[in-house]
Amino acid sequence: MMQTITCECGHSNPYGTSLCQACGKPLKQDVEILSSMRYEGSARRSQTYKQTLVDKIWNFFSSVKVGVWLIVIILVAAAIGTIFPQETFIPPNVDPATHYESEYGTLGLIYYLLGFHNLYGSWWFILLLGMLGLSIIIASLDRGIPLYKALKTQRVTRHDQFMKNQRLFSKSSDVELDEIKYTLESLRYKVREENGNLFAEKGRFSRWGAYVNHVGLIIFLTGAMLRFFPGMYVDDILWVREGEKASIPGTSSEEGQYYLENNDFILEMYDKEEKKFNSALSSVDGEVAKNYQSNVTLYKTKENHTIGAEPELEKVKSGEIRVNEPFKFDSFALYQTDFKLNEFYKMSFELEEKATGNKFGKLTVDLHDPKKEYDLGDGYKVKIEEYFPNFVLNDQNQPSTVNNLPDNPAFVFSMYSPKTPEGEKAFVGIQKNIDSGENQFKMTFAGIETKDLTALTVRKDHTLWIIALGGIIFMIGVTQGLYWNYRRIWIKQNAGEVWAAAHTNKNWYGLKKDVEFLSDKTNLTPLEEKETASK
Amino acid sequence: MLKKNRFWFRSALLAILVVAVGYTIYNSMNEESGTYISKGDTAPNFVLTDLNGKQVELEDYRGKGVFLNFWGTWCKPCEREMPYMQRQYEKYKDQGVEILAVNVSETNVSVKNFVDRYRMSFPVPMDKQREVTKAYGIGPIPTTILIDKNGKVVERTSESLSEKKIISFMEKIKP
Numbered sequence: 001m002m003q004t005i006t007c008e009c010g011h012s013n014p015y016g017t018s019l020c021q022a023c024g025k026p027l028k029q030d031v032e033i034l035s036s037m038r039y040e041g042s043a044r045r046s047q048t049y050k051q052t053l054v055d056k057i058w059n060f061f062s063s064v065k066v067g068v069w070l071i072v073i074i075l076v077a078a079a080i081g082t083i084f085p086q087e088t089f090i091p092p093n094v095d096p097a098t099h100y101e102s103e104y105g106t107l108g109l110i111y112y113l114l115g116f117h118n119l120y121g122s123w124w125f126i127l128l129l130g131m132l133g134l135s136i137i138i139a140s141l142d143r144g145i146p147l148y149k150a151l152k153t154q155r156v157t158r159h160d161q162f163m164k165n166q167r168l169f170s171k172s173s174d175v176e177l178d179e180i181k182y183t184l185e186s187l188r189y190k191v192r193e194e195n196g197n198l199f200a201e202k203g204r205f206s207r208w209g210a211y212v213n214h215v216g217l218i219i220f221l222t223g224a225m226l227r228f229f230p231g232m233y234v235d236d237i238l239w240v241r242e243g244e245k246a247s248i249p250g251t252s253s254e255e256g257q258y259y260l261e262n263n264d265f266i267l268e269m270y271d272k273e274e275k276k277f278n279s280a281l282s283s284v285d286g287e288v289a290k291n292y293q294s295n296v297t298l299y300k301t302k303e304n305h306t307i308g309a310e311p312e313l314e315k316v317k318s319g320e321i322r323v324n325e326p327f328k329f330d331s332f333a334l335y336q337t338d339f340k341l342n343e344f345y346k347m348s349f350e351l352e353e354k355a356t357g358n359k360f361g362k363l364t365v366d367l368h369d370p371k372k373e374y375d376l377g378d379g380y381k382v383k384i385e386e387y388f389p390n391f392v393l394n395d396q397n398q399p400s401t402v403n404n405l406p407d408n409p410a411f412v413f414s415m416y417s418p419k420t421p422e423g424e425k426a427f428v429g430i431q432k433n434i435d436s437g438e439n440q441f442k443m444t445f446a447g448i449e450t451k452d453l454t455a456l457t458v459r460k461d462h463t464l465w466i467i468a469l470g471g472i473i474f475m476i477g478v479t480q481g482l483y484w485n486y487r488r489i490w491i492k493q494n495a496g497e498v499w500a501a502a503h504t505n506k507n508w509y510g511l512k513k514d515v516e517f518l519s520d521k522t523n524l525t526p527l528e529e530k531e532t533a534s535k
Numbered sequence: 536m537l538k539k540n541r542f543w544f545r546s547a548l549l550a551i552l553v554v555a556v557g558y559t560i561y562n563s564m565n566e567e568s569g570t571y572i573s574k575g576d577t578a579p580n581f582v583l584t585d586l587n588g589k590q591v592e593l594e595d596y597r598g599k600g601v602f603l604n605f606w607g608t609w610c611k612p613c614e615r616e617m618p619y620m621q622r623q624y625e626k627y628k629d630q631g632v633e634i635l636a637v638n639v640s641e642t643n644v645s646v647k648n649f650v651d652r653y654r655m656s657f658p659v660p661m662d663k664q665r666e667v668t669k670a671y672g673i674g675p676i677p678t679t680i681l682i683d684k685n686g687k688v689v690e691r692t693s694e695s696l697s698e699k700k701i702i703s704f705m706e707k708i709k710p
């Protein structure tokens with residue numbers, strides 16, 4: 001059953017209260033009045049009952065100490081997360097499971113296994129943030145509500161012991177109460193009167209600052225959490241070669257799938273000769289980029305497009321993407337993120353007779369789709385036996401390829417001619433042309449075509465406004481609590497004497513200025529600081 | 536506040552938070568395995584041309600278990616599991632399990648050589664434009680997705696598979 005404590009002033013306080021909510025009389029023995037003032041001596045609700053499991057969990061999270069530890073753990077984890085690169089920043093097409101170990105050794109493996117490589121997505125980090133959120137909510141409810149009640153029910157007339165134990169206190173005789181009231185009002189205090197006693201307060205709303213900023217934090221965390229909910233957040237990367245169309249990840253729906261065509265990628269440099277930039281650029285070695293731009297066209301397929309099928313595209317719109325100038329459609333935005341200049345696209349070779357230098361036709365190999373056989377006419381033909389887009393000799397000294405990108409193309413050709421109907425083999429790569437030494441023919445390099453690629457970030461973010469709102473509310477709360485403070489002055493008639501006491505939650509200097517002004521203007525004895533108070 | 540009310544209020548608040556955080560973690564786990572398609576989802580239909588020029592459409596395999604593998608010739612772990620897949624394919628194809636080994640954006644020349652070398656007899660759909668790879672949110676390869684006879688994803692893994700594992704997968708999706 002719920003016990004209450006009735007004070008001699010008649011107010012009934014919740015169990016666990018140390019200072020009467022109404023008059024401030026200590027309700028327990030050995031109460032340090034001043035140190036109890038932070039929450040008005042109110043009972044922190046969690047500490048009053050210890051019964052069910054729910055209450056125990058509640059009490060655990062109510063502790064500020066627990067909250068601070070959660071923050072420390074989160075900070076340390078976030079710091080560790082910066083030691084090796086996050087998963088987003090390792091090369092695409094590598095498996096993180098092996099990448100971290102091969103790149104950073106055992107520490108890298110541990111880093112990966114514990115989920116530090118994708119910190120914000122790792123279950124234990126989300127759990128920590130969730131626990132922090134819980135701690136913020138419970139600790140705020142547990143302190144905010146009783147504080148609100150105590151400040152609301154506080155009376156003008158305070159108990160003697162309460163008055164005497166305040167940090168600023170004085171006794172006077174013969175004081176003009178109206179004068180005090182008038183002076184305090186001129187200092188913008190809100191003054192209440194009761195039986196010849198005064199209570200003046202200013203800036204009570206600053207006490208809500210901490211709770212407002214906690215509400216902001218909760219909204220912020222909610223926004224961050226929503227990023228993991230389907231449809232709320234897309235952050236992906238899209239590479240498109242010039243002249244090609246590619247489907248935009250995350251944009252598939254029953255109404256169709258969006259495609260993007262890269263019409264042109266433009267990279268412009270500042271002209272060092274130009275007068276305007278001359279002096280600024282003279283100190284810089286090399287070129288300075290002026291513009292990264294992709295000219296794109298957006299298409300959409302018909303309804304119910306089957307993935308992989310040849311898309312029937314309808315043009316939606318065209319646009320230009322520059323850094324910080326995204327291309328927007330629906331709730332998506334495409335940002336210029338990266339580029340690759342001059343990726344090999346087509347390579348040309350000529351079939352040449354070694355002895356004479358005579359040439360028997362030219363073939364052009366599309367590096368993304370080479371043909372098996374190229375017929376050069378008159379009995380001359382070339383077959384591609386092997387193709388290595390990104391040639392490397394593997395650990396067994398066998399020719400192989402690093403990946404599927406044509407960054408270092410190499411071929412094994414079979415060359416056929418009327419003179420060599422059996423065919424001759426040769427290995428041809430960049431600056432490599434190897435055969436058995438007995439070949440009569442060889443493949444001669446005859447030019448290369450390249451294409452630029454643009455990389456765009458595909459972003460959809462329905463959480464941003466929630467996060468921004470949380471941030472704004474947080475800042476309002478911080479401002480409220482930091483730039484204002486709650487000052488209170490009590491005046492009490494006590495057997496012919498007039499007692500004065502003052503309290504603030506911070507900025508004692510400001511309060512002292514106020515009470516000095518008050519005693520200057522009236523007959524009030526200057527309030528004196530208790531020596532033990534500051535300790 | 537009454538004690539009873541307090542208990543319900545506290546329990547409700549804790550429950551809401553546990554559900555919200557739990558759901559977030561659940562979603563983050565799916566994200567790790569490559570965003571879009573995961574266990575329990577219906578595998579999105581796709582159409583690709585295989586190495587022999589035949590159209591392969593996923594929906595045509597309804598009623599069969601589908602062992603959907605994404606791979607590349609340059610990927611060592613893919614190369615390692617291919618012979619195992621071939622051997623088990625020969626055992627399980629008559630029991631209603633099909634292997635579709637989707638090649639991620641490579642050329643017919645490279646893939647043909649590879650397929651001949653390992654004598655692969657299951658269809659190799661060629662995802663030249665990476666459309667299926669993107670739609671299925673494939674990160675690292677090999678990635679294997681197991682689809683049951685009703686078109687539901689029952690497993691998704693980016694591990695390099697042992698033969699034993701492949702057998703257990705085949706058993707899992709056998710209709």
